[in-house]
Amino acid sequence: MPGSRPILSPDEIDRLDFADRVLHSTCDLTEVWRHLRTHEPVRRQSPRDGLAGYWMLTAHRDVSAVYRDTTHFTSERGNVLDALRGGGDSAGRRMLSLTDGVRHGEVRQILTKTFSRRGLEVLGVRIRAMARELIGQALERGTCDFATDVAKEIPLAAICDLLGVPPRDRERIFALTSTMVASETPVLTPADAWRAKNEVLYYFAHLSEGRRTAPADDIVTLLTSARVNGSGLTDDEIVFNCYSLILGGGETTRMAIGGAVLAFLDHPDQWQAWQRGEVTVETAVDEVLRWTTPSMHMARTVVRDVTVGGTDLRAGDIVTLWNVSANRDERVFERPDDFRLSRHPNKHVTLGGGSHFCLGSHLARLEIGAVLESLRDLVTDLEPAGEPARIYSNFLGGVCSVPVVLKGR
Numbered sequence: 555m556p557g558s559r560p561i562l563s564p565d566e567i568d569r570l571d572f573a574d575r576v577l578h579s580t581c582d583l584t585e586v587w588r589h590l591r592t593h594e595p596v597r598r599q600s601p602r603d604g605l606a607g608y609w610m611l612t613a614h615r616d617v618s619a620v621y622r623d624t625t626h627f628t629s630e631r632g633n634v635l636d637a638l639r640g641g642g643d644s645a646g647r648r649m650l651s652l653t654d655g656v657r658h659g660e661v662r663q664i665l666t667k668t669f670s671r672r673g674l675e676v677l678g679v680r681i682r683a684m685a686r687e688l689i690g691q692a693l694e695r696g697t698c699d700f701a702t703d704v705a706k707e708i709p710l711a712a713i714c715d716l717l718g719v720p721p722r723d724r725e726r727i728f729a730l731t732s733t734m735v736a737s738e739t740p741v742l743t744p745a746d747a748w749r750a751k752n753e754v755l756y757y758f759a760h761l762s763e764g765r766r767t768a769p770a771d772d773i774v775t776l777l778t779s780a781r782v783n784g785s786g787l788t789d790d791e792i793v794f795n796c797y798s799l800i801l802g803g804g805e806t807t808r809m810a811i812g813g814a815v816l817a818f819l820d821h822p823d824q825w826q827a828w829q830r831g832e833v834t835v836e837t838a839v840d841e842v843l844r845w846t847t848p849s850m851h852m853a854r855t856v857v858r859d860v861t862v863g864g865t866d867l868r869a870g871d872i873v874t875l876w877n878v879s880a881n882r883d884e885r886v887f888e889r890p891d892d893f894r895l896s897r898h899p900n901k902h903v904t905l906g907g908g909s910h911f912c913l914g915s916h917l918a919r920l921e922i923g924a925v926l927e928s929l930r931d932l933v934t935d936l937e938p939a940g941e942p943a944r945i946y947s948n949f950l951g952g953v954c955s956v957p958v959v960l961k962g963r
Contacts, residue, residue: 558582559580559581559582559944560580560581560582561581561582561584561585562581562582562583562585562586563585563586564585564586564588564589564590566586567586567589567590570586571602572599572610572874572948573599573602573605573635573636573639573948574948575736575740575742575946575947575948576740576946577948578850578946578947578948578951579740579944579945579946579947580944583878584882584891587612587876587878587879587882588882588884590610590612590879591612591613591879591883591884595611595612595613595616595863596609596610596611596616596862596863596864596865596867597609597610597612598610605639605640606638606639606872607872608635608638608639608853608871608872608873608874609862609865609867609871609872609873609874610874610876611862611863611873611874611875611876611880612876612879612880613863613879613880613883613885614880614881614883614885614886614901614903615863615883615885615886616862616863617875617876617877617879617880617903618880618903618907619862620854620862620873620875621852621875621903621906621907621908621910622907622908623860623908624654624655624908624909625858626856626857626858626859626860626867627854627855627856627857627860627873628654628854628855628857629651629652629653629654629854629855629910630646630647630652630653630654630855631643631646631652631855632646632652632853632855633651633652633852633853633854633910634735634851634852634853634949635851635853635872635874635948635949636735636948636949637853638853638855638872639872645790645794645797645798648788648790648791648794649791649794649795649797649798650662650665650795650798650913651798651802651910652794654909658909658910659909660782660783661782661787661791661795662913664776664777664780664782664787665773665776665795665913666913668716668773668776669913669914669915669916669917670916671916674916674917674920677712677715677716677917677920678920678924680711680712680715681708681711681712681920681921681924682924682927682928684707684708684711684924685704685708685921685924685925685927685928686928686931686932688703688704688707688708689704689925689928689929689932689933689960690932691703692704692960693932693933693960693961693962696959696960697939697957697958697959697960698957698958698960699955699956699957699958700811700812700815700956700957700958701808701812701815701942701953701954701955701956702954702955704811704925705808705809705811705812705815705925705956706728706808708807708811708921708924708925709803709804709805709807709808709811709921710724710727710728710804710808711724712803712917712921713799713800713803713804713917714727714800715772716772716773716799716803717758717761717772717773717774717796717799717800718761718765718770718771718772718773718774718775719761719800723757727754727757727800728804730750730751730753730754730757731750731754731800731801731804731805732805732954733746733747733750734747734750734751734754734801735747735801735805735947735949735950736805736945736946736947736949736950737945737946737947738943738945738946738954738955739946740946742946751797754797754800754801755793755794755797758774758792758793758796758797758800759789759793761774761796762774762777762778762789762792762793762796765778766778773796773799774792774796777791777792777795777796778792799914802912802913802914803914803917805848805950806848806849806918806950807848807917807918807921807922808848808952809846809848809945809950809951809952809953810842810843810846810848810918810922810952811921811922811925812952812953812954812956813842813845813846813848813952813953814842814845814846814922814925814926815929815936815956815958816942816953816956817842817845817846817893818929818936819936819937819938819956819958820893821893824893824894824895825936827895827896828895828926828929828930829930829934831930832896833895833896835923835926835927836919836923837895837896837897837898837900838895838923838926839919839922839923839926840897840900840902841893841894841895841896841897841900842922842926843902843904843905843918843919843922844881844887844897844900844902844904845881845893846904846951846952847877847878847881847902847904847951848904848950848951848952849877849904849906849949849950849951850876850877850878850947850948850949850950850951851874851875851876851877851878851948851949852874852875852877852906853872853873853874853875854872854873854875855870855871855872855873856868856869856870856871856872856873857869875903877903877904878951880903881902881903881904886901887900887901905918931963932962932963933960933961933962933963934961934962934963935960935961936958936959936960936961937958937959937961938957938958938959939957939958939959940955940957941957942955942956942957943955
């Protein structure tokens, strides 16, 4: 369809900078990933522009193995490439996703009930109602930008409800979170991203301080009142975990929902199969997660010498786990370049693995499922109304604009 990206040849691998945020937005790396999985599944990227080199893992077996291995790999120095190449993440050991071992388990336990299926039941009712309302409004207009009118709104409202962010602040929060690790233009500078991150941290520092004297039924209050071994969480732990939840709870699911509609436009047979009720919500959601892979990579640091895929890695090395490649691994997925809602089993790594398996996995599935069900129930046909646009990032992958014409029943 219009706006498709040029497919890069494996012959170009040696010149590619996989840390380049523009590369992933403007080029289709399908053949590059395929070549790496087959011929060089553990590849060394040399230092560039004064920044550290790193290893790239592209095969499903290696990516999955490293996710599960907390003996040889750590998240505590950072879990994305840019942070690690910049010297490490300042939130290390103060954010759940950047904490390993016993402390990780203790802090995760505080939040587990909130993000469980049962804990999300009430919110789920609101999410499903919101999905129907937003798609109904889009149908009345006839034409909409699904990425902004629907895909943005549902995850933003849900995670803000959970964190207790008042409606008046939500557009500002979105403007900040959508520029912390990605942008809609190629000109975002590290200073812009740093400024946005600091504003979000300051916002939650202020919000958490207020919750100490005026508690509410939200996660911020939960974190400020939590006790672990008789002690409360530090101010840094509270603020950094709020930051992590607002980013992960909003941006990744936004990419998945927008990408689902784009996939339907590109694969009308799957749209028809979905409308006819030929597949379950569960398998459809899993295929959307595999196909879109919003978190293109995660990263780890080697803490003990280890061999992965026949290659020796040394303590201190940076390792990137390319989910976007692992989710198309021919050894695991039959015809992986087909979007197939009935795919089962579907062992995608979109939600990570091991002890750091995505805390918000139930919430993400709930939101994607609500949108898919509302589309099936309310919409008879969808057509492109313009060119889609992708975000610029080496971490998040997806679309920030999907203009469509919707026709109702």
